Amino acid sequence: MFDLSKCATVLLLSSIGFSAAANAENNTRYTLEQAVNYALDNNPSLQVMHERIAQAEAQLGEALASFYPQVKTRLSYEHSDNPARAFSMIIAQRRLDFSGTDFNHPGGVDNYRPEVIATYSLFNGGQDYQNKIAAELGVDAAALQESATRNQLIQSVTSAFYGVLAAKEAHKVAQRSIDAVKSELEQSRTRFDAGTVLKSDVLSLEVQLAEAQDAEIRAANAIELAQSGLKTLMGIDADDPFGIAENSSWQPPQLDKPFETLLAQAIAQRPESAAAQKQIEIAERKLSAAKGAHLPRADAYVSYGSDSKNLDYSTSRDNVTAGVQVELDIFSGFRTSESVKKAERQLAEAKKVARKIQLDIENDVKTAYLKLQEALDRINVTTVSVASAEEAFRLVSEQRQADVVTVTRYIESEVARDRANSRVIAARYDALQAEAELNKALGNWK
Secondary structure, three states, X not given: OOOHHHHHHHHHHHHHHHHXXXXXXXXXXXXXXXXXXXHHHHOHHHHHHHHHHHHHHHHHHXXXXXXXXXXXXXXXEEEEOOHHHHHHHHHHXXXXXXXXXXXXXXXXXXXXXXXEEEEEEEEEOOHHHHHHHHHHHHHHHHHHHHHHHHXXXXXXXXXXXXXXXXXXXXXXXXXXXXXXXXXXXHHHHHHHHHOXXXXXXXXXXXXXXXXXXXXXXHHHHHHHHHHHHHHHHHOOOOOOOOEEOOOOOOOOOOOOOOHHHHHHHHHHHOHHHHHHHHHHHHHHHHHHHHHHHHOOEEEEEEEEEEOEOOOOOOHHHEEEEEEEEEEOOOOOOOHHHHHHHHHHHHHHHHHHHHHHHHHHHHHHHHHHHHHHHHHHHHHHHHHHHHHHHHHHHHHHHHHHHOOOOOHHHHHHHHHHHHHHHHHHXXXXXXXXXXXXXXXXXXXXXX
């Protein structure tokens, strides 16, 4: 027997769950500004750039370490029956006895030496200095790359946000089309039953309704896809509730500067351009460091330790050694010359990358400029077409009520109205997205 109480409970729980989900989505509706700020705090790509800046700062710390003394401790053990070596170990241990020592046959001698060693680089062919400057430039380059990622992220979030709004508007158009065709289909079926409308008219409307429903399904799926992309950019998990605040106020963007002015602005302030110049400077410093390997190296050192036949330490056996050593590589198996060649190729690569980035910036500005110009022109055209299509549909609907036009003409006018609405929606949001692309191309969001 069917249990009505259980059915009511299930319906109640379902309605509660739906309400909770709706409330959660309402509580997580983002405006464009909120979506951008959330993405700046949670986008994984931007967080990766933060880590790269920290890595560059750590690399600078490594380069600076060359300018400090290097101190280490060491414990060594040695056993020898070589007369010269054994004799020197006995002397170092402060236990030389001329009366009881056979210098030619000292036997095996053990020597333990704990010691502290400090070294300081006096000159390294300028390599330490050049590497330090390169590391400082690396921090600047990482910061500029982070700025470029931020610029790109804001543009992507903005475009995706407008993409969601456009998908929602397209879905509303599809739903309105379904409602219009359903209303006309119901009236036509009534007239068909009364014998005043042909069966073909009813069938044509049923086909039109199926097409409208198909368009609505695709529009609804487009909303989900657009929201999924926006959530990914914002760093939101797929299962988390999400919604955007729809703002009815809309102002078309302005394009009041010539292309040449915008291009000069982009070249001057795009972080990618500045980062490319930093990479050239880094490559130049690394080339200088590689050439410095041809020069001599000078180090000062001091060692303090104690020699004994066991691990017992005593200040009576300690000793200090200090000195300066100079080294110059005569032949390193062509390693130095190949390192210089490698650095030269890296410098050439950095210059070519800078050139490519400049061309990319020029293309970005030109593309965004043309897209925005096209979208603004389309807005002017489609706005007029929407008004005409709406009026034509209204007149045809009235004529259809009076049975003075065919259902085919009604369907044509309804399709024309929907297409006009879709075009003006696309033009408006294309303009907003093109404006976002232009802002990114100019580096306005760095």
